[in-house]
Amino acid sequence: MKDLEFRPLKASEIDVRVGNVAKSGSGFFLLLYKNARVDQTILDETVGQWNWQCKYYQVKNTMVCSVGIYNEERNEWLWKDNGGDDDYQAEQVKAELSDAFKRACFNWGIGRELYYSPKIWVNQDGENDSKDHYSVKVIEYGTNKKITNLVIVNDKNKKVVFRYGKDKKTAETGDLTPKNDTPTVDEPKGSIDKRDLETIATLVNNFQNENSRKNFYAWLDNNFKTMSLENLTYSQGKIVLKRLGAK
Structure with missing residues (x-):
């Protein structure tokens, strides 16, 4: 049987939702989703x-x-x-x-590329608010459907709030003035993306022997001071995915 090849999602097929908001009010994360009609x-x-x-x-x-x-x-x-x-x-x-x-x-592979989206941080300032609506303006993929270029805009003012990958300074994508997408803000414990949590749990459960699981949790405790996947932050979840070789 030949492997099924599902095309990656188009920009217009991706929903953008606000995720965790910093308690300090300095900014918030955006998450990428699909809906059932797209599937x-x-x-x-x-x-x-x-x-x-x-x-x-x-x-x-x-x-x-x-x-x-x-x-x-x-x-x-x-x-x-x-x-x-x-x-x-x-x-x-x-x-x-x-x-x-x-x-x-997702198990069939439709939209799985969203699992490995870059961390999307938006500064909450006079132009952008966690109550605003956002959308994907540009998305491009490389090998294994890995996201290589991503542009997100605020639907209210049409300005770009996040970019990743290539710099597309065109009238179509709008003002691509860099935003601070690597903030110095304490992410709350337990803010790990739910999809990342599910993927990590599945990978760990598939370890062939108990020693591998023990070594993994020892590494987790040494690096993040926790033995529970549910306590990881959003960024820590991404680091663990890379550690486990998720692509």
């Missing part, structure tokens, strides 16, 4: 609208989505599953189902 579109484009399906089941308090893709060579459906957030409320079932579907599509 559906890419599945239709890649395998055809008749060659994929999804179904749901519940495990304790978690809704799990199973996305199946038909393989003509093997004449069978192949499935990959993932669950939404735990302890959902009845009125949030729709969001829970959508979340589980998006995560199952």
Whole structure:
């Protein structure tokens, strides 16, 4: 069976949301997301609208989505599953189902490039606020769909608030005056990106022997003074991903 190749997300298909806000009020992080409609579109484009399906089941308090893709060579459906957030409320079932579907599509590789987005810090000043809306203006990818160029703008004033990679000083991308994207601000414990946490936990659980896990947690304690992945900050999570060889 040939490996499925899903195209990377376009700038217009990526949602930008505000993540952790510094207690000092100096700035905030932005996170990149996709929505379920994007997954559906890419599945239709890649395998055809008749060659994929999804179904749901519940495990304790978690809704799990199973996305199946038909393989003509093997004449069978192949499935990959993932669950939404735990302890959902009845009125949030729709969001829970959508979340589980998006995560199952991540397992197939759709949008996985967002896992390795650079840290996106925005200074909270007179022009930018955590209550504003932001969008991706430019995104480009290199080898293995790694993000090589990223430009994010404030939808209110149309000014660039973050750039990464190549310097695109054009009228289309607007003012690319560098912002301070490496602030001297204390990130709160537990601010690790949820997707990074899931990836790290999976990689650690896949260690072949107990000694490897012990060595990893010893390294974690030595460098970050914690034995719990949940206590890591956003930046520490990125460092751990690199340590584990995540690409």
